[in-house]
Amino acid sequence: MKRFEVKDDAEAYKQSFDHLFLHSGQEGIKAFEEMMENLTNELIDFHMQQTQPYSGKSPAEIEREMIRLKPASEQGESFSCYLKELEETVLKNSLHVTHHKAIGHLHCPPLLPTLAAELIIAAFNQSMDSWDQSPSASFVEEKMIQWLIQQFNLKKESSGTFSSGGTQSNYMGLLLARDYYCDKKFGHNVQKKGLPPQLNKLKILCSEEAHFTVIKSASQLGLGEEAVVKVKTDQDHKLCLQDIEEKYNQLRKNGEFPFALVATCGTTDFGSIDPLEDLAAFTKENDLWYHVDAAFGGALILSGSHYEKLNGIERADSIAVDFHKLFYQPISCGAFLLKDEKNFKYLNHHADYLNPKEDDEEGIPNLVNKTISTSRRFDALKLWTSLRVVGTNKFREMIDHTFAIAQQTADVIDEMDDIEAGNRYPELNTVLFRFNSKEGPAADLDEINKQIQQHLLYKGTAFVAKTKVNKEVYLKFTILNPRTDLSDVKSILSEVWQLGMKEIENRRVTI
CATH class of the missing domain: 1.20.1650 (PLP-dependent transferase-like)
Incomplete structure (x- = not known):
């Protein structure tokens, strides 16, 4: 060379x-x-x-x-x-997420002030792992975490960190839950000694419609996918209180150790919110770590019409909330909140070159002590910039507008003959529906709905998502964009109907 x-x-x-x-x-x-x-x-x-x-x-x-x-x-x-x-x-x-007909996934249009903030973040390129790399940024992040703590009505001993999103936050919640339980229950320090002998008996409870990252986290934490016990949901796709009682009692009877419950505040498909207050009482009674995945529904802290749906979340041990959904921030931007800051000790490690112990004694805020990440962007600036420039009142208007459009969309679908709603009364702003004309053979309807979604995408006229409900294919609007109005969804629904009828006719000709 x-x-x-x-x-x-x-x-x-x-x-x-x-x-x-x-x-x-x-x-x-x-x-x-x-x-x-x-x-x-x-x-x-x-x-x-x-x-x-x-x-x-x-x-x-x-x-x-x-x-x-x-x-x-x-x-x-x-x-x-x-x-x-x-x-x-x-x-x-x-995919142009700013377009008013791009309403498929939980993928939001970013606010203009956040684009400016992204440029500042990139130009200064600060890393949030030590104070001397992010002198003012460390304090801004701490200020934004305190604002979030106040919005969620958490206690003064609460703390948190910005994260890449719900996946990382859910992982951190279950990581801390595992190590906290092993410490308190078995006197076992996982950080120093590795996983305990009782490993295969540790169990996590969540609804059958919880985000897949619960299972993914269990596998990455050495617990295995089988550690996740799924609880049935009711007709509104919320965790069933009767079934969780039965599942928990059976686990205890089998000599196993359920240590955490993950509640979902806004499921990916239906936007359903588990009974947060009831689950808070259940976890307290049974000494379970209570983690709330509010990656989607956490934005209700800024809602005027749906805020009460968060009642009970303030009793959670940990919370995941995303800002690259209904807060209109560029990906990636989320936060992990912890009810008791002392529990960050279960992931804290000291490196002489980065966050020596003497820094803790001197009160220097090395934020690496609160996260599984090391190098990390100054994403708190994006949220701060948009909250200051846009204002919480405008946020409230935008968020509540999307909820109103979602309900109006469900009302329109309810009046259509060949399209049926999957959720007549949307909890948040996702609307499921299915082309279900009686003129076509029932056996072909799943394939027809798949074709409708593909036709819309490859024509480029609209982007809607597809999913499965009870093994049947459904289409889905995720109405995050406040610029999307009822005329937009009516136009898409009309095209859905036309494409569906055309698919039926094509099948008749083929036969």
Whole structure:
């Protein structure tokens, strides 16, 4: 390998990098201004031309275009040339979540102030793992955590950390629950000694409609998927209190150790909220760690019409909440809240170069002590910026508007002959429905609904999701965008009906 040598003219050599970084020198400032101007103009032009949420291309078509792209350039190339290629290949083939007919998944349009915050975060590139890497940012994150604690009505000894989202937060909740239980029940320190001999008897309770990350976390925590005991749900897709009593009693009778209950505040499909107050009482009575997955429903802290549905969440031992859903933040942005800050000790480790013990004694806020992450972005700035610039009143209006549109959508579906609702009265803002015309054979309806979803996607006119309810295929609106109105969903429903009837006719011709 050829040895690299620094050039003789060190100053000139250093200046050859000046245009590549934002710094106090004129070359860096000029390059930054030009690049941001090109990018801003490109994004404006591109969005002005977009009339559909998706280009309609298939995975195979996009893959063929991506294959032609070169991954790197030895000598570098102009940003404007690269930007043009980016537009033609990546941007044009992306899902445009800001479009009012992109209402498939829990995938929100980001607020403009958060885009500005993203630029600040990237430009300063602070890492939240130690105070000396994020001097002011550490205190801003702590301030935003305290704001969240107040909004959820948690106690003053509560704390938390920003996370990448619900998956990480749910994992952390169950990690702390496991280690807390092993410490208190068996006097066993998992951090130092590893998993206890009673490992295969440790059990987690959750509803059968809880997020898949409960099972995923159990497998990653060494408990195994079979450690998760699923509780039946009622007709409203909420955890059944009678069944959890029976499941818990049976576990205890079998000599097993149920140590945690995960309640869901906003299921992915139905937006259902488990009976939080009743489950809080149940966990207290049976000495279970109470984790609430409010990745979706946590935004109700800003709602004027649905806030009371959070009653009982303040008694949780830990809470997951996402901001890249109904808080309209760019991915990724979430938080993990903990009722008793002392329980962060179960994941705390000290490194001399990063967060030495003497820093704790001096009150230096090294936030790595509260998370499973090390390097971590200053995502709290996004939430802070949007709350200050947009204001909580406007947040309340936007969130409650989506709830109102969801209910109006369910009302429209209820009046249609060939489309049936999966949830007549949406708890949040997801609406399930199914093309179910009696003119078509019942055996074909699942395939017809799949085809409808694909036709909408590949025509590019609308993006709706599909899922299964009782093994039957349903379509789903997730109405996060406050710019989506009733005329939009009526238009999509009309197209759903037309596509469904066309599929039935095609099958008749084939037969």
